[in-house]
Amino acid sequence: MFLSSNIPDGNQWYYNGAMITGATHQTLEAQYTGQYWDVVTVDGCTSDTSNNIWVVITGTAEMDDASLVIFPVPNDGQFVINLVTGSDEPLEMTVYNYLGVPVFISKIKPLQGHVEQPVDLRPVPNGVYTVVLRTSDNRIVRRILVNK
Numbered sequence: 735m736f737l738s739s740n741i742p743d744g745n746q747w748y749y750n751g752a753m754i755t756g757a758t759h760q761t762l763e764a765q766y767t768g769q770y771w772d773v774v775t776v777d778g779c780t781s782d783t784s785n786n787i788w789v790v791i792t793g794t795a796e797m798d799d800a801s802l803v804i805f806p807v808p809n810d811g812q813f814v815i816n817l818v819t820g821s822d823e824p825l826e827m828t829v830y831n832y833l834g835v836p837v838f839i840s841k842i843k844p845l846q847g848h849v850e851q852p853v854d855l856r857p858v859p860n861g862v863y864t865v866v867l868r869t870s871d872n873r874i875v876r877r878i879l880v881n882k
C-alpha cells in the first residue's frame with residue numbers, strides 16, 4: 735500500500751511512533767501492519783502530524799517455513815539464504831532494519847527450485863533485521879541478529 739503527502743518536499747514519515755530513517759519522499763510504501771503518518775517541514779516551519787493511518791498488510795500467503803534456512807544466526811552481517819521452492823519463479827529478497835527501512839534488496843532466480851544466496855550486510859550496525867522473500871503470490875519472513 736502506498737501512502738502519499740500533498741506536499742512534494744520536506745516530508746518525514748513515521749511508523750508506530752518512530753521516525754523512518756530515509757523516508758522523506760512524497761510517497762511511502764507501507765511494508766508492515768501498523769500506524770503511519772507524515773510531518774512536513776517547509777521554510778523552517780514544521781507541520782503537525784498528518785492523519786494517522788492504520789495500515790493492514792494482507793493478501794500474501796506464507797511460504798512453507800521449513801523451506802528456508804538462514805545461517806549463521808547470529809552473524810556479523812554475512813549470511814547465506816538456502817531456500818527450496820519447487821519453482822523457478824523469481825524472488826525478491828528485502829532486508830529491513832528495525833524501523834522498516836529497506837537496507838538490502840536483491841532479485842533472485844532459483845535454479846531448479848533451489849536458492850543458495852550469500853548476503854553481505856557488513857556496513858549495517860548491530861541489531862535485529864527482517865528478511866523477507868517474496869514471489870508473485872507468496873512470502874516468507876524471518877528475523878536475523880547482526881552482532882559484530
